[in-house]
Amino acid sequence: MSNDPIHQFHTNNTVDAQVAELPAAWGVGNLAFNDAALFMLAGTALTAGFFYWAMKPAALVPGRAQVVAETGYNFIHGMVRDAAGDEGVKRFFPFVFTLFLWIFAANMLGMFPYFFTPTSHIIVTATMALMVFLTVIVVGLAKNGLKFFKLFVPSGVPIYILPFVVFIEIISFFSRPLSHAVRLWANVLAGHLVLKVFAGFVPMMAAAGFVGLFGSLLPLTMTVALYALEFLVAFLQAYVFALLTCIYLNDALHPGHH
Amino acid sequence: MADKTPPEDALSNLRRRVAEARGTGSANSQPPQSAASLALRFGGEFGAAIIVGALLGLGADYFLHTSPWGLVIGFGLGFVAGVVNVVRVAQSYNRANPPDPNAPSIPDDDD
Secondary structure (H helix, E strand, O other): OOOOOOHHHOOOOOOEEEEEOOOHHHOOOOEEEEHHHHHHHHHHHHHHHHHHHHHOOOOOOOOHHHHHHHHHHHHHHHHHHHHHHHHHHHHHHHHHHHHHHHHHHHHHHHOOOOOOOHHHOHHHHHHHHHHHHHHHHHHHHHHHHHHHHHHHOOOOOOHHHHHHHHHHHHHHHHHHHHHHHHHHHHHHHHHHHHHHHHHHHHHHHHOOOHHHHHHOHHHHHHHHHHHHHHHHHHHHHHHHHHHHHHHHHHHHHOOOOO | OOOOOOHHHHHHHHHHHHHHHHOOOOOOOOOOOOHHHHHHHHHHHHHHHHHHHHHHHHHHHHHHOOOOHHHHHHHHHHHHHHHHHHHHHHHHHHHHOOOOOOOOOOOOOOO
16 A cells, blocks of 8 residues: 555545435445545635635735735736636636636645645546536627637638538537646646655665665655656646636637637 | 827836836736646647547447448547647747747758
8 A cells, every 4th residue: 555656546545424325326326525525625725715814904015925815816817818808807717716726726735745636536627627618618609699600610711621620620629628627637647646656666765775775865856856846737737727718718708719 | 209298108108117017917927838738738639639539430420320430530530630739739839939039040951
């Protein structure tokens, strides 16, 4: 168990309390409050708590915590405005900001040893990606009506290859939630796996005798370096997820502007 | 001439300078991307389109009983859509990070 790099992704390492019994016909087991639920709740509570605490003074001359909160707000605000325009800010800023903060909090919580990382499970990232995908379709159809389908018909294409191009555009459109979800999931999963594998080398080598004790410094250095890289990835992937959300949501507001 | 700027221009000028000084202008809201995440982005866009194309083809086979032609055609179209995706990502990346105009040019056969 101690050296199994997959063990950290089990959802019932520390908490596994059954909440309710689900019908056996569903075939999904019983509803349980486990590590995944615990750390998703912790990420939510952490962000909400931090912003409540930091913005409580709402001072004209902000304190340190308020500067952090306002910088984060301005950062995502500028990103949404750049990618989706002022209308995007009006409609989608709370959604994008929530997604970014939650993914960032979940990633950062996962950096603690023995903590569970919700974003290392594709069910979590795919849920968020599908949420964005369905929002694009619903908002796009509600706002633009049938003009939304101009998204699949690029302008300036000769009529005799148009059916072919439309089919490719449809495949390209449906591949978005997949690549959107897989990017975050694969980055976090790969990072945590590599980290655990290198960290696992340290006690293995140290147990192998005097020479191994010095040799174990090499994987230890690597683990420390990878840890720093993972902090970068934790932030960057939250940012990339939010940025892609903006780009996709922009299509809902302005279809046919490729 | 110089001091006859209309007040609106002066105001927008000031706003631009303030934005520059604060570093909240539109240009610098993006952090640098790591090479690994960029590589995963390109690969993910390519692979996702292939998987979706193949799944759509399989779905067509299932409902129209045309096995294996739907899968074959869907796979091919998926590859095409993957290349389109990669080209789009590369275009948007180049738009966001324009190449340095002062960089030394690489000589090619035409020079």
